[in-house]
Amino acid sequence: xxxxxxxxxxxxxxxxxxxxxxxxxxxSVRQKVRYAEDEDNPQLLxxxxxxxxxxxxxxxxxVSEDARWQLYQGQFRLLxxxxxxxxxxxxxxxxxxxxIYRPLTDLNRISQCEAxxxxxxxxxxxxxxxxxxxxx
Numbered sequence: 001x002x003x004x005x006x007x008x009x010x011x012x013x014x015x016x017x018x019x020x021x022x023x024x025x026x027x028s029v030r031q032k033v034r035y036a037e038d039e040d041n042p043q044l045l046x047x048x049x050x051x052x053x054x055x056x057x058x059x060x061x062x063v064s065e066d067a068r069w070q071l072y073q074g075q076f077r078l079l080x081x082x083x084x085x086x087x088x089x090x091x092x093x094x095x096x097x098x099x100i101y102r103p104l105t106d107l108n109r110i111s112q113c114e115a116x117x118x119x120x121x122x123x124x125x126x127x128x129x130x131x132x133x134x135x136x
Contacts (some may be wrong), residue, residue, distance in 0.1 A: 018074035020067070021055055034082050036092040045099045049075060068110050069119075075103035076123055084134045093134070100127060 014031045015022055029048045032038045056071050057063065082088060082096040104123060111117045 016074070016078060018070075018077045019052075020070055021059055023055070026051060026055055030078060033096075034078055035085075036082065036088040039089050039092040042095055045095060049099070049102055065110050065112065065116070069107065069116065072103040072106045072110075073123070076100060076107070076127075079103070080127065080130060084130060086134065097131065 014027055014034075016027060016030050016034070019026075019030070029044070029051060032044060033048050038044050052071060052075060056067075079096045079100045083093050083100065085093070104120070104127075107116075107120050107123070111120050
C-alpha cells in the first residue's frame with residue numbers, strides 16, 4: 001500500500017523510496033524523524049544523519065558522487081516533508097528546518113560540475129519557496 005508517492009508501507013514498516021539503502025533499523029529512525037514520533041528528542045536528527053552516513057559508508061554501494069547525491073537529497077526530501085506537514089508539532093517542524101542545511105551543505109561540498117550545482121540551486125529554491133507556505 002502507498003502512504004504517498006515517497007513512502008511505501010508494508011504492515012507497520014515504512015520504506016522511504018528516496019533512499020537506496022533499506023534496513024528495518026534505519027527505516028525506523030527515518031519514520032521517527034518524518035512523523036515526529038520522538039519529538040521531544042532533538043538529538044534524534046543528529047543521530048539519524050550520522051546513522052545514514054555510517055550505513056552508507058559501510059555498505060557495498062559504490063561511493064560515487066551520484067550515490068552520495070542520492071543520499072543527501074533523500075535526507076533533504078525527508079526533512080522537507082516533515083517541515084511541510086502541518087499535522088506535526090511546530091517545534092519539530094522548526095527543528096527540521098534548522099537542520100535541513102546539513103544535507104544541503106554536504107551536497108554543496110560534493111557538487112563539482114555545473115549540472116550538480118544547478119540541481120543544488122534548485123533544491124535551495126524549492127526550500128525557499130516551500131518554507132514561505134509552511135510557517136514554523
